[in-house]
Amino acid sequence: MSDDALRHKWDTRYRDQTVDETRAARVLTDNLHLLPAQGRALDLACGLGAHACLLARAGLTVEAWDLSPVAIATLATHAEHEGLPIQAQVRDALAAPPPPDSYDVIVVVHFLERTLAPALVAALRPGGLLFYQTFAGVGPGPGNPAYRLARGEILHLFAELTPVVYREEHDIGDGSRGLRGEALLVAQRP
Numbered sequence: 001m002s003d004d005a006l007r008h009k010w011d012t013r014y015r016d017q018t019v020d021e022t023r024a025a026r027v028l029t030d031n032l033h034l035l036p037a038q039g040r041a042l043d044l045a046c047g048l049g050a051h052a053c054l055l056a057r058a059g060l061t062v063e064a065w066d067l068s069p070v071a072i073a074t075l076a077t078h079a080e081h082e083g084l085p086i087q088a089q090v091r092d093a094l095a096a097p098p099p100p101d102s103y104d105v106i107v108v109v110h111f112l113e114r115t116l117a118p119a120l121v122a123a124l125r126p127g128g129l130l131f132y133q134t135f136a137g138v139g140p141g142p143g144n145p146a147y148r149l150a151r152g153e154i155l156h157l158f159a160e161l162t163p164v165v166y167r168e169e170h171d172i173g174d175g176s177r178g179l180r181g182e183a184l185l186v187a188q189r190p
């Protein structure tokens with residue numbers, strides 16, 4: 001899919017939506033206590049920016065990047081209304097990845113671009129934390145395996161980081177309970 005087609009697809013999806021901060025992913029909501037009291041954070045491929053809002057409410061100075069101008073405009077309006085320190089930016093994270101040694105916290109949810117992993121690791125400051133959650137194995141979400149992690153893959157992608165929280169339940173036990181079809185990782189740059 002071309003960049004224009006991708007942008008159009010996401011713009012169309014976001015056009016009638018508002019920011020819903022309650023829809024943040026568990027990698028962040030279950031682990032808010034791990035955030036530093038202050039610092040610089042990035043919500044990459046932020047969509048409407050629920051995670052950016054939680055980071056800002058936790059006291060961090062936040063950048064939020066997404067390809068979709070519609071999503072970024074909606075987030076910017078919400079942040080201004082709520083008085084949240086979020087710099088929302090239309091930015092293609094592949095064309096312009098985050099610069100090295102720049103962030104205390106990076107959050108990526110439901111966006112998988114494997115080639116970006118080394119840049120994400122490098123973009124953390126020493127001691128910085130990556131919060132990553134996306135689709136894995138089988139389950140709801142994209143059917144294309146390119147957009148789903150293989151079992152354990154998240155640990156390999158970010159092997160240079162020290163795992164702090166890792167959850168991936170695969171098909172173990174009662175599949176009607178727990179966090180299924182997704183993997184999550186909180187990991188720290190040494």
Ligand SMILES: C[S@@+](CC[C@H](N)C(=O)[O-])C[C@H]1O[C@@H](n2cnc3c(N)ncnc32)[C@H](O)[C@@H]1O
Pocket residue numbers: 006010044045046047048049050065066067068071091092093094095108109110111
């Ligand atoms: C499934 S949504 C997830 C949005 C958000 N992280 C969330 O959890 O609600 C995937 C997002 O990735 C964005 N995206 C896709 N490719 C991108 C790229 N190269 N750079 C920045 N954002 C991108 C899309 O515009 C879309 O908002």
